[in-house]
Amino acid sequence: KQEVTQIPAALSVPEGENLVLNCSFTDSAIYNLQWFRQDPGKGLTSLLLIQSSQREQTSGRLNASLDKSSGRSTLYIAASQPGDSATYLCAVEWNRDDKIIFGKGTRLHILP
């Protein structure tokens, strides 16, 4: 069964630190992986999408990497700010069908 796991479920770090969020998935035959952020009581905002043929994508202070062979993706946030506090979700789409499966997210708290 296709599954997406995000560990840890929650993370607190002091402002200014660099940090890494993890996403792992079963079955390496993926089509793409997308990272989102969700603020409390709000919808999802797309951060980065990595295609299966790509190794990483960058947007500002965010860098997402993909290692299909090990079934892992990481989201690197540089110089964290209190405004980065949110829940971060990864979503995976596999080759075999058009379903999209989300991890349960990592709740990030940046301490001022």
Added chain:
Amino acid sequence: EAQVTQNPRYLITVTGKKLTVTCSQNMNHEYMSWYRQDPGLGLRQIYYSMNVEVTDKGDVPEGYKVSRKEKRNFPLILESPSPNQTSLYFCASRGSGRYYEQYFGPGTRLTVT
């Protein structure tokens, strides 16, 4: 402004009373999808549609129906809602091809008593 809209944003209803949550997008996207989000269970896909008149089940389709008669609209229908369908529902869309990002609506909080 490019967006996905959902209505209503909040709904309280009673068991068995049919309801429809509407979803509309103005980006000419082919792919549309419905998710529900529950504490401890995360986001789970209910149904998705690759294009007009093409719909498929996601991971949790039981108790729900969808239709895709127009490209821009993808309503979610609960024929006989039950309390276990109390949840936060999101609609999403993206362009054709899997290399496009999904865009999400603001969510509909549904309570079934």
